[in-house]
Amino acid sequence: MKKTLSALFICGMIFLILTSSLFAQDSTSSSTKTVTSAKLFSGTKNYRTFSIGVNMGMMAPEGVMGSPDFTKWLPTFGYGFYLKQQFTHTIALQTDFIRGTLKANDDNQSQNALRIASPFVGFKTNLNWAASLSGDITFENLNWFKEKNVVIPYVAAGGGLASYTPTVYREPGKKARKYQHPVTEFFIPVTAGLKIKVSEGMNIDLGYRVHFINGDNLDGFWARPQNDKFSYGFAGMEFAIGNKTKPQLMLINPAAMMKKDLQDENEALRATMNANQKETQRKIALVDSLQQELAKLKKDADADGVSDYFDKCPGTAANEKVDGSGCPLPKTEVIKEEPKIIITEQDMRIVNEAFQNLEFTKGKTTVDAKSYPTLNRVAELLKTKSFSLKLAGHTDDVGSEASNLRVSKMRAESVKAYLVSKGANPSRIEAIGYGETQPIATNKTEAGRQKNRRVEFTLY
Numbered sequence: 001m002k003k004t005l006s007a008l009f010i011c012g013m014i015f016l017i018l019t020s021s022l023f024a025q026d027s028t029s030s031s032t033k034t035v036t037s038a039k040l041f042s043g044t045k046n047y048r049t050f051s052i053g054v055n056m057g058m059m060a061p062e063g064v065m066g067s068p069d070f071t072k073w074l075p076t077f078g079y080g081f082y083l084k085q086q087f088t089h090t091i092a093l094q095t096d097f098i099r100g101t102l103k104a105n106d107d108n109q110s111q112n113a114l115r116i117a118s119p120f121v122g123f124k125t126n127l128n129w130a131a132s133l134s135g136d137i138t139f140e141n142l143n144w145f146k147e148k149n150v151v152i153p154y155v156a157a158g159g160g161l162a163s164y165t166p167t168v169y170r171e172p173g174k175k176a177r178k179y180q181h182p183v184t185e186f187f188i189p190v191t192a193g194l195k196i197k198v199s200e201g202m203n204i205d206l207g208y209r210v211h212f213i214n215g216d217n218l219d220g221f222w223a224r225p226q227n228d229k230f231s232y233g234f235a236g237m238e239f240a241i242g243n244k245t246k247p248q249l250m251l252i253n254p255a256a257m258m259k260k261d262l263q264d265e266n267e268a269l270r271a272t273m274n275a276n277q278k279e280t281q282r283k284i285a286l287v288d289s290l291q292q293e294l295a296k297l298k299k300d301a302d303a304d305g306v307s308d309y310f311d312k313c314p315g316t317a318a319n320e321k322v323d324g325s326g327c328p329l330p331k332t333e334v335i336k337e338e339p340k341i342i343i344t345e346q347d348m349r350i351v352n353e354a355f356q357n358l359e360f361t362k363g364k365t366t367v368d369a370k371s372y373p374t375l376n377r378v379a380e381l382l383k384t385k386s387f388s389l390k391l392a393g394h395t396d397d398v399g400s401e402a403s404n405l406r407v408s409k410m411r412a413e414s415v416k417a418y419l420v421s422k423g424a425n426p427s428r429i430e431a432i433g434y435g436e437t438q439p440i441a442t443n444k445t446e447a448g449r450q451k452n453r454r455v456e457f458t459l460y
Contacts, residue, residue, distance in 0.1 A: 047249035048242040049086040053205055055079065055236025061102040061125070061219060062231060070104035070122065070219060077101070078127070078232050084136070086249040092136040094156060096189070100127045102164075102230055104219060123219045125166040127230075128182055130211065132160025132189045138250060149197070149251055156191040162213065166220030185215040195238065197251055203238040302326075343459055347381060351389075354378045355457045358415070365410040367418050375415070378457070379422035388428040390458040391415050396449035397436040409433025411455055 059078035061070070078100025086092040105122030134156040163184045193207025209232045218228035240248045299308045302315050304322045311326030321329045354374035361368050367375070382389060393408030412431035420426045441448035 048240040048246045049249050050241045051084045053238040054081045055234040057234030059100040060231050061104045072107045074103035096132050098130045120168040123168045128163040130162035134158030152195040168220035183217045187211045187213045201240040205236045205238045208233045350377045351457045351459050379419045379424045382424040391431045392456040393433040396452040397443045405435035408435045
């Protein structure tokens with residue numbers, strides 16, 4: 001029976017490993033690419049340090065050294081969960097909670113000569129709960145050759161309390177005594193096991209734990225001086241809690257990480273030295289270039305006091321006075337006064353008549369043919385007397401300001417275009433649009449708006 005249950009337990013653990021590996025294949029390949037790369041001596045902020053776990057397995061009312069109270073222990077089912085906080089790469093604090101049932105009988109009395117005689121043939125104890133706090137120490141992450149580990153052995157020890165209710169039997173199936181109230185006693189758990197990584201946030205947890213109880217009530221039979229104990233062989237899953245881009249602190253090897261960091265620092269130092277060397281060479285080349293430029297600045301072939309580098313008029317005659325660019329200073333010239341322009345009353349009459357008779361094609365900005373005769377006289381005046389003319393276009397307030405500004409400008413330009421077509425100098429005609437900004441009458445009446453739609457002529 002014992003061999004059969006052991007084989008079943010081993011097969012169950014193998015099945016758990018295989019199914020967990022298959023479940024984690026996709027998540028491992030995808031999440032590995034996004035895991036944050038943490039640096040040594042950067043604290044634990046770049047790692048996931050908190051995890052939870054669940055497990056199940058076989059329980060037995062004995063440990064690695066056996067139990068003298070009953071000769072044959074019967075394997076039973078147990079289950080539990082735990083919370084763990086990782087403080088360093090190798091040290092963690094873990095709180096465990098388990099439940100289960102313990103059984104044993106006296107079927108193998110001949111195999112235990114040291115057993116104390118008992119009036120009972122067997123017992124069954126319900127383990128209501130067992131809670132403990134243990135310190136965990138891992139070992140594989142001391143390996144210098146692997147930065148990230150997959151299989152990590154660990155040991156743990158601590159203390160806790162267990163609550164259980166024993167029932168003993170004088171004959172098989174016949175109760176002799178059952179405790180009326182649960183017994184609560186202190187115990188020391190000692191654990192050895194393996195953590196196997198299946199993904200960035202999930203591990204298989206295989207372990208064996210012996211609970212050394214500070215008392216002899218577990219099996220309901222006092223057989224002092226040795227206290228009772230029970231064992232728990234389990235398989236379970238551990239899940240890291242926190243940011244999925246951060247690695248588990250337990251899986252990182254600080255020794256290998258330090259080696260990698262030193263290699264990275266050496267590479268960075270080498271790259272910095274190469275960059276500094278290139279920068280030094282660039283500065284040397286810059287100094288050589290500046291020396292060549294300085295030699296050019298000192299050279300003055302025509303001896304006029306201006307460097308050839310800045311001399312825009314090389315080869316000037318000796319004793320020639322030059323300016324800052326090496327060119328001869330200008331000779332004094334007699335400035336001819338331009339004749340004074342006089343505008344007569346007749347000139348103003350021609351311009352005013354053109355202004356009063358100016359009309360545009362209805363709905364357009366082109367000059368109406370009725371205005372051509374008076375505009376022709378203005379064009380002739382501009383040609384013969386070299387006058388300048390300013391054309392100022394205006395509109396009423398009907399429409400948007402932008403539209404009115406554009407229309408006033410186009411009307412002034414139309415007048416200018418017509419005058420230029422008749423031979424007037426375009427450089428002496430200025431066309432400006434003011435839109436609705438300078439009314440000369442009210443815009444509330446049609447007569448006022450008519451006056452505001454105009455192009456004014458200024459002769460100068």
